Amino acid sequence: xxxxxxxxxxxxxxxxxxxIPLVLGIIILVAPLIIIAGTMHINPTxxxxxxxxxxxxxYLVKFFSKYQFIENGIVGLGIGTLMLxxxxxxxLLSIIIGMSIFAALFLLLKxxxxxxxxxxxxxxxxxxxxxLVLYSSRGISPVENKVWKICxxxxxxxxxxxxxCCTWVDNFDNMEEGRNENIKSQHIFTNEKIYEKENYDNRxxxxxxxxxxxxxxxxxxxxxxxxxxxxxxxxxxxxxxHPDNQAGDITVSQQIQxxxxxxxxxxxxxxxx
Numbered sequence: 001x002x003x004x005x006x007x008x009x010x011x012x013x014x015x016x017x018x019x020i021p022l023v024l025g026i027i028i029l030v031a032p033l034i035i036i037a038g039t040m041h042i043n044p045t046x047x048x049x050x051x052x053x054x055x056x057x058x059y060l061v062k063f064f065s066k067y068q069f070i071e072n073g074i075v076g077l078g079i080g081t082l083m084l085x086x087x088x089x090x091x092l093l094s095i096i097i098g099m100s101i102f103a104a105l106f107l108l109l110k111x112x113x114x115x116x117x118x119x120x121x122x123x124x125x126x127x128x129x130x131x132l133v134l135y136s137s138r139g140i141s142p143v144e145n146k147v148w149k150i151c152x153x154x155x156x157x158x159x160x161x162x163x164x165c166c167t168w169v170d171n172f173d174n175m176e177e178g179r180n181e182n183i184k185s186q187h188i189f190t191n192e193k194i195y196e197k198e199n200y201d202n203r204x205x206x207x208x209x210x211x212x213x214x215x216x217x218x219x220x221x222x223x224x225x226x227x228x229x230x231x232x233x234x235x236x237x238x239x240x241x242h243p244d245n246q247a248g249d250i251t252v253s254q255q256i257q258x259x260x261x262x263x264x265x266x267x268x269x270x271x272x273x
């Protein structure tokens with residue numbers, strides 16, 4: 001957990017300002033590019049083309065950073081194709097190498113060091129590719145101003161690293177949220193099971209307690225086989241123990257009444273089944 005926390009902290013540092021919205025951060029990066037273009041009197045057409053490429057790169061980097069399996073798959077496919085076409089390796093070996101690269105990129109991302117290596121390396125590769133598309137001799141906006149080209153390269157590189165780190169932080173937050181939801185669900189499930197077990201145990205205790213009390217109460221009507229015999233025994237007993245009688249006992253009369261009510265309910269329940 002400490003490694004993940006360190007990685008999260010470092011990601012925010014590389015992302016320039018912790019918690020800053022991604023789009024706002026890109027605007028902050030673009031502003032110096034516009035200022036430099038105005039200062040160096042760069043052709044507006046070149047600036048517009050640069051900004052367009054900048055925007056496309058932003059969304060592509062964000063997409064591939066979010067869906068690592070696509071980016072890793074493209075890298076694996078590219079290396080496998082290179083082995084096949086450039087070095088004339090066998091198709092099977094090229095496929096194995098490509099799949100190995102694909103799997104290795106996933107596994108190595110668990111390590112902080114490789115996270116930074118991949119982030120910086122891929123950012124350099126993408127930035128170099130964009131630079132060549134824009135300013136090479138066959139690029140869409142070749143210019144002679146070296147200072148402008150260096151500024152664009154640096155800002156593009158920062159953009160790549162920034163977007164990758166911000167996207168990683170978002171993914172980390174989503175994973176943490178999902179993990180917290182799972183923990184919460186597990187706690188709820190565990191508490192429900194504990195509650196059910198306690199209720200079950202309490203019901204068992206109550207039943208045992210009730211059965212024990214019932215066993216003690218089933219003295220006055222022992223031997224009765226049906227409801228009619230039960231009623232006859234009840235009236236006979238109340239004639240003796242009812243408090244209104246001379247030899248009556250209120251405690252005994254109440255016990256007789258409780259037992260009679262209990263047995264009546266049992267007969268009713270048995271008849272309803």
